[in-house]
Amino acid sequence: MKTDLNLLLECLKYQMDNPFSQKDALVTIHSICQQNSNAGVYFRDIGGLIFVKNLAKSSEHSMVKEAALYTLGTVAEQNVYCQQTLCTSELFEDLTWFLSNNDSNTNLKRMSVYVILVLVSNNRAGQTLVRETGCITVLSQLFRSVLSKYELNLSDKNVFQSYQLWSSVCSTLCVCVNNPQNDENQMLCCSLFPHANDWLINCMKPEIIRPICSFIGLTLANN
Structure with missing residues (x-):
């Protein structure tokens, strides 16, 4: 080896x-x-x-x-x-740049989100860095913007790739606020509730409802 x-x-x-x-x-x-x-x-x-x-x-x-x-x-x-x-402000800043750069394709953004999720999971230092570097702000913007239509055709390759990115963003926001619980990140993520509510009202697909309900539940947990 x-x-x-x-x-x-x-x-x-x-x-x-x-x-x-x-x-x-x-x-x-x-x-x-x-x-x-x-x-x-x-x-x-x-x-x-x-x-x-x-x-x-x-x-x-x-x-x-x-x-x-x-x-x-x-x-x-x-x-x-x-x-x-790997849990450094430098890497979080690089990942934030990949996510904000218009030249980054969907798969590069998804890999960036995956790394953020791993760095933040069960790691309070990662939860702090994701906030202090502005990374959680960019994740919030992606949560709002990646999916543009309530009528999702997941059999369409491009739509499905966007959905995968959005789903990864949801999972990452969940670990930003929970396990361990992080009050400051919870407060930041509360600003996404109106957008999440619009999706719950307008789209009944379980692929959308499940991650949003998990996100809302963890953002509210013990808060």
């Missing part, structure tokens, strides 16, 4: 002009770290986590950015020490 991760990190470093090779290396790193939580710690110790974080920011290729973010999310999800290493 250690030899594989060392070779894969070298591949990432020396294939900067080959996005397909970099994507393949990132997918393999993701697979190794998903199967073995200790692999993530070793990858962190050899400088892999920081390199992949910087790659997500610096690469000109969306496929590499997406694969890098997916890898970061998986490693942080598998190991709390890696979560703590």
